[in-house]
Every structure is written in C-alpha cells, then in structure tokens.
Amino acid sequence: xxxxxxxxxxxxxxxxxxxxxxxxxxxxxxxxxxxxxxxxxxxxxxxxxxxxxxxxxxxxxxxxxxxxxxxxxxxxxxxxxxxxxxxxxxxxxxxxxxxxxxxxxxxxxxxxxxxxxxxxxxxxxxxxxxxxxxxxxxxxxxxxxxxxxxxxxxxxxxxxxxxxxxxxxxxxxxxxxxxxxxxxxxxxxxxxxxxxxxxxxxxxxxxxxxxxxxxxxxxxxxxxxxxxxxxxxxxxxxxxxxxxxxxxxxxxxxxxxxxxxxxxxxxxxxxxxxxxxxxxxxxxxxxxxxxxxxxxxxxxxxxxxxxxxxxxxxxxxxxxxxxxxxxxxxxxxxx
Amino acid sequence: xxxxxxxxxxxxxxxxxxxxxxxxxxxxxxxxxxxxxxxxxxxxxxxxxxxxxxxxxxxxxxxxxxxxxxxxxxxxxxxxxxxxxxxxxxxxxxxxxxxxxxxxxxxxxxxxxxxxxxxxxxxxxxxxxxxxxxxxxxxxxxxxxxxxxxxxxxxxxxxxxxxxxxxxxxxxxxxxxxxxxxxxxxxxxxxxxxxxxxxxxxxxxxxxxxxxxxxxxxxxxxxxxxxxxxxxxxxxxxxxxxxxxxxxxxxxxxxxxxxxxxxxxxxxxxxxxxxxxxxxxxxxxxxxxxxxx
Numbered sequence: 056x057x058x059x060x061x062x063x064x065x066x067x068x069x070x071x072x073x074x075x076x077x078x079x080x081x082x083x084x085x086x087x088x089x090x091x092x093x094x095x096x097x098x099x100x101x102x103x104x105x106x107x108x109x110x111x112x113x114x115x116x117x118x119x120x121x122x123x124x125x126x127x128x129x130x131x132x133x134x135x136x137x138x139x140x141x142x143x144x145x146x147x148x149x150x151x152x153x154x155x156x157x158x159x160x161x162x163x164x165x166x167x168x169x170x171x172x173x174x175x176x177x178x179x180x181x182x183x184x185x186x187x188x189x190x191x192x193x194x195x196x197x198x199x200x201x202x203x204x205x206x207x208x209x210x211x212x213x214x215x216x217x218x219x220x221x222x223x224x225x226x227x228x229x230x231x232x233x234x235x236x237x238x239x240x241x242x243x244x245x246x247x248x249x250x251x252x253x254x255x256x257x258x259x260x261x262x263x264x265x266x267x268x269x270x271x272x273x274x275x276x277x278x279x280x281x282x283x284x285x286x287x288x289x290x291x292x293x294x295x296x297x298x299x300x301x302x303x304x305x306x307x308x309x310x311x312x313x314x315x316x317x318x319x320x321x322x323x324x325x326x327x328x329x330x331x332x333x334x335x336x337x338x339x340x341x342x343x344x345x346x347x348x349x350x351x352x353x354x355x356x357x358x359x360x361x362x363x364x365x366x367x368x369x370x371x372x373x374x375x376x377x378x379x380x381x382x383x384x385x386x387x388x389x390x
Numbered sequence: 391x392x393x394x395x396x397x398x399x400x401x402x403x404x405x406x407x408x409x410x411x412x413x414x415x416x417x418x419x420x421x422x423x424x425x426x427x428x429x430x431x432x433x434x435x436x437x438x439x440x441x442x443x444x445x446x447x448x449x450x451x452x453x454x455x456x457x458x459x460x461x462x463x464x465x466x467x468x469x470x471x472x473x474x475x476x477x478x479x480x481x482x483x484x485x486x487x488x489x490x491x492x493x494x495x496x497x498x499x500x501x502x503x504x505x506x507x508x509x510x511x512x513x514x515x516x517x518x519x520x521x522x523x524x525x526x527x528x529x530x531x532x533x534x535x536x537x538x539x540x541x542x543x544x545x546x547x548x549x550x551x552x553x554x555x556x557x558x559x560x561x562x563x564x565x566x567x568x569x570x571x572x573x574x575x576x577x578x579x580x581x582x583x584x585x586x587x588x589x590x591x592x593x594x595x596x597x598x599x600x601x602x603x604x605x606x607x608x609x610x611x612x613x614x615x616x617x618x619x620x621x622x623x624x625x626x627x628x629x630x631x632x633x634x635x636x637x638x639x640x641x642x643x644x645x646x647x648x649x650x651x652x653x654x655x656x657x658x659x660x661x662x663x664x665x666x667x668x669x670x671x672x673x674x675x676x677x678x679x680x681x682x683x
C-alpha cells in the first residue's frame with residue numbers, strides 16, 4: 056500500500072471515529088439505544104465478513120455464536136457474580152473455540168452443504184437452549200436486572216462539562232461502539248495482512264492457493280474461529296444491553312438477518328458494513344411506520360430488500376467503490 | 391414390531407412431503423446453483439390459493455389442478471422478474487434475494503388472508519385399515535401415493551421428453567446447450583415453474599395433516615426439506631426422494647423411542663445429517679465435483 060493511500064485510510068478512520076464519538080450529542084436518547092444496536096450488528100457482520108467475504112464460505116449459523124456469547128455473559132454475571140465488562144472478551148473467546156471446533160470438521164464440506172450445516176446449527180440453537188434449562192434458565196432465560204456485576208444501570212446519568220447529560224443509553228452506545236471500532240481496526244489489519252491476502256486467495260481459487268503453499272484447513276478454520284469471536288462479542292453486548300437473555304432472542308431469523316446485513320453492506324468491504332447494520336435496525340421500523348396492518352411491514356421489507364439487491368448487487372460498499380473509484384484513483388497510482 | 395412398522399409407515403408419509411419439497415430445491419439448485427430459501431413460502435402461498443379456490447366453491451380436484459397451473463405461472467414469473475436480474479451476481483446476492491422473497495411472500499399471505507387459521511379440505515378418507523397388525527391411515531397412503539406419482543411423472547418428463555432433455559442439458563452445461571440451440575434462459579424459468587408446482591403439491595398435502603394452517607405452514611417443512619436435500623446430495627433428484635423418506639422415518643422413530651430426543655427431534659436429525667456429511671461431503675447420492683485449474 057502506498058503512503059498516500061494509507062494516509063487517506065487513516066484520515067477516513069479518524070473521521071469515522073469522530074462521527075461515532077460526536078453522534079450522541081446530536082441524537083435523542085432513544086436513537087442512542089438504536090445506534091447501540093447498530094454497533095452490535097456491525098460487530099457481528101464484520102465477523103461474518105471475515106468468513107464469507109474473504110473465504111467465500113456462507114454461514115447461516117452465526118446467530119448461534121451470538122447466543123453462545125450472550126449466554127456466557129449472562130451465566131457468568133448472574134451465577135458467578137462476574138463484572139459484565141470482563142465477560143465480553145471471555146464470551147468472544149468461548150465462541151471462537153466453538154467456531155474452531157465446529158469449523159474444523161465442517162469446513163470439509165463445500166459451499167452450499169456448509170451453508171446448510173450452519174443453518175442446521177441456527178435452527179437447533181433455541182431448541183437446545185431450552186432443553187438444558189438447568190444452565191440456561193429454559194424458555195424464560197436469565198434475568199440480569201438484579202445482578203451485582205452490571206456496570207451500566209438504567210438510572211445511570213452523568214453530566215458532562217459541556218452540559219450534555221450522558222444517559223444510560225449513551226453508555227450502551229459508547230460501550231458497543233468502543234468494541235465496534237476496535238474490532239473494525241482489527242478487521243482492517245486482517246484485511247491487509249498476509250493472512251487476509253491468503254484468505255482472499257482461497258476465495259478466488261482454492262486449488263491455486265493451496266498450490267502456492269497456503270494450508271487450506273488451518274486458514275479456513277482460523278477464519279471461522281475469528282468470525283465466531285466477533286459474533287460472541289456481539290452476543291455478549293446484546294445480553295448486557297438487554298439485561299437478559301432468552302432462547303427466543305436467537306431464532307433462525309437472527310442468523311439470516313446477519314447475512315442480509317452483510318449483503319446490503321457489501322461483501323468484502325469494511326466501513327460500509329455499518330450501513331448494512333443500520334438497514335437491519337431501521338428498515339423494519341420504517342416499514343412499521345408506513346403500515347401496521349398484518350403482513351404489510353414484511354411485504355415492504357422483502358420488496359425493499361429485493362429491489363436493493365437488484366439495484367446494488369454488491370451492496371452499499373460496491374456502490375461506494377464505484378463512486379469513489381474515479382475520484383480517488385488520481386491520488387495514488389493503482390498498484 | 392408392528393408398532394415400529396406403524397411408525398415407519400407414518401414416517402414415510404411425512405417423508406414423502408419432505409421429498410417433494412426437497413425435489414423442488416434440487417431442481418432449482420441443479421439448474422441455477424441457488425439455494426432457494428423462498429421455496430417453502432412459494433408452497434405456502436400455493437396452498438392458500440388452493441384454499442381460496444375451494445372456499446369459492448371450486449370442486450376439489452379442479453382447485454387442485456388449477457392451483458398447480460397458477461403456481462407454475464407464479465414460479466416462472468418469479469424467475470423472470472426477480473431471479474433473472476441477479477443471476478449474474480455473486481452467490482450471496484442471489485441467496486439474499488430468495489430470503490427477501492421468503493419475507494415478502496410470508497407477509498403477503500398474512501396480508502391477503504388476514505393471518506387467520508384456515509382449514510384445508512382433506513382429499514383422502516379418514517379411514518384406517520389393518521394389515522398384519524399395522525394400522526395404516528388412508529391419508530398416509532394417499533400422501534405416499536400422490537408423492538410417488540409426482541416423482542414418477544417428473545422422472546418420465548426428464549428422461550423421456552425432449553424438453554426434459556433440454557432442461558437437463560441446460561443445467562449440466564449451459565454454454566454447450568446454448569450452442570446446440572437450447573434456450574437456456576427459458577429452461578431456467580421452466581425449472582422454477584416446475585419447482586413451484588412440486589411445492590404446491592407438498593403444501594396441499596401437508597396442510598390437512600396439520601389440522602389448521604396459517605402463513606407459517608411451510609417454515610418447518612422447508613428446514614426438513616433442506617436437510618433431506620443435503621442428505622441425498624443437492625444435485626441428485628433420487629437423493630432428494632430417498633433423503634426425504636429416510637429423514638421422515640428416522641425422525642418418527644427417534645421421536646417415538648428415545649425419550650431424551652422426544653423434544654429434540656429436529657436437532658437430533660440435523661446432527662445425524664452433519665455426521666453423514668462428514669463421511670460423504672456431497673450427500674449420499676451426490677457426485678463429487680472434479681475441478682480443473
């Protein structure tokens with residue numbers, strides 16, 4: 056990467072950070088909670104992108120890793136009195152271990168078979184959670200409202216020097232986006248590392264990659280594990296922000312939604328994935344605003360999704376690349 | 391023993407329905423390389439159309455065949471209007487479009503038919519009869535019979551007609567078939583139409599067994615159909631049929647005889663399939679693909 060291009064990326068990232076930091080000062084408390092949710096989806100989609108965007112493996116099961124992360128946090132906080140913040144990396148690591156354990160054998164399967172194997176995991180998740188009710192609290196789930204280790208409380212309010220009141224939702228917002236930005240930076244580093252290039256080589260031509268000395272099994276498993284880590288962290292944050300976990304919060308739809316967010320954001324891009332996350336949060340609400348008649352919001356959601364995919368087959372990221380390409384190509388020579 | 395046989399017979403009946411939907415999935419996968427997540431909702435929509443026709447006083451078999459015709463047209467239209475315009479895109483885009491269709495069709499059915507519970511007329515008598523100690527429901531036999539008939543008709547169509555041959559050629563090698571004068575793009579639309587018909591039959595057969603149904607009728611069936619298609623091999627029609635029947639029987643036996651799995655039928659079946667896939671990554675009947683660099 057040329058120095059000019061790198062500088063451009065750093066400026067872009069700094070701008071992204073500045074917007075994220077400043078946003079709560081401009082938006083209402085309710086919007087802050089929505090943007091916190093966008094941050095959570097952003098993390099999960101970034102992770103899915105490491106797998107699907109770089110290795111071309113479609114996973115329909117990342118909701119299961121989110122559930123694993125969420126339940127790790129809930130059980131550690133509720134039953135073991137752990138502080139919620141410390142459980143976030145643990146939730147990620149546990150999900151990563153599960154991802155490796157599932158990925159190692161499952162990556163023997165080719166594309167569609169693997170997609171459906173992961174789909175099976177997503178389908179089974181809520182049923183299995185309900186079955187082991189001694190650990191998971193069954194269909195009622197686990198409540199964290201009374202737990203000791205919760206850092207942010209609904210009555211949490213801090214007044215900043217500027218007169219801005221930092222509410223509980225602002226706290227959630229900053230918490231999720233701190234993780235989102237850190238994990239975004241890591242995803243970016245992966246993208247530009249030797250490992251990231253190897254993954255893309257696998258996606259583009261598995262046999263050629265393997266002939267060039269890339270060990271397919273280890274690379275794919277590691278990619279699966281990293282993406283599961285992201286999903287685990289996202290799940291943990293979801294549990295913290297909702298104060299509870301239930302099996303009903305992790306239906307198949309959740310896994311499918313992540314894939315939809317990835318497609319809308321743009322497979323293989325990074326920052327535009329935030330647009331995919333925003334799509335997941337705002338479009339259903341927007342559809343509800345138009346009409347609340349039974350079925351109509353779903354019709355609008357489905358129609359918009361289909362139209363978007365026809366108009367922007369490469370998602371928002373693809374659109375941005377098309378617009379920005381001619382503008383930025385003069386700043387530095389294409390390598 | 392008779393008890394086991396009875397479970398097997400009713401397993402074959404529900405497996406027949408899975409097989410039909412799995413066959414529809416395989417049909418589309420073979421020709422377009424797409425996992426059609428909207429397949430179940432297309433079938434559900436057809437079932438509602440059949441209900442609507444019956445509700446307006448059309449006699450049963452008239453409604454049945456009219457529904458199949460409407461479904462065929464609907465399937466062709468979906469391919470022409472929606473799938474065709476993303477067919478050159480990456481796999482994720484096409485999959486996302488079928489997910490969009492799933493959501494759209496589910497919502498449309500809830501909108502048009504008010505999300506209420508409906509009851510579909512049962513074409514088969516509710517009698518049961520006994521063969522060697524095994525009580526068999528006429529309905530189960532009917533479902534097995536219709537499924538079998540559909541599979542045979544489809545087999546004859548693919549193996550014995552020119553259009554069937556063209557369909558297979560277009561799926562196998564679009565480039566060469568185009569050079570031989572096969573209208574590949576029309577064949578794809580035809581494939582979607584046929585898949586919609588298969589789904590319609592599955593929906594119409596399964597709805598009466600549920601007592602009543604709403605727009606969520608086919609979501610669980612779709613999951614089993616996916617499992618069946620994967621089990622048999624995504625590119626193998628015979629595999630889809632065998633996979634469906636095997637899955638139906640195994641689910642029934644596991645649910646009936648292993649207490650721990652009584653409410654874990656679905657995860658148990660999925661685990662079993664995962665295990666089989668690890669031994670045979672392309673399903674029981676799928677061909678392994680040889681790739682050239």
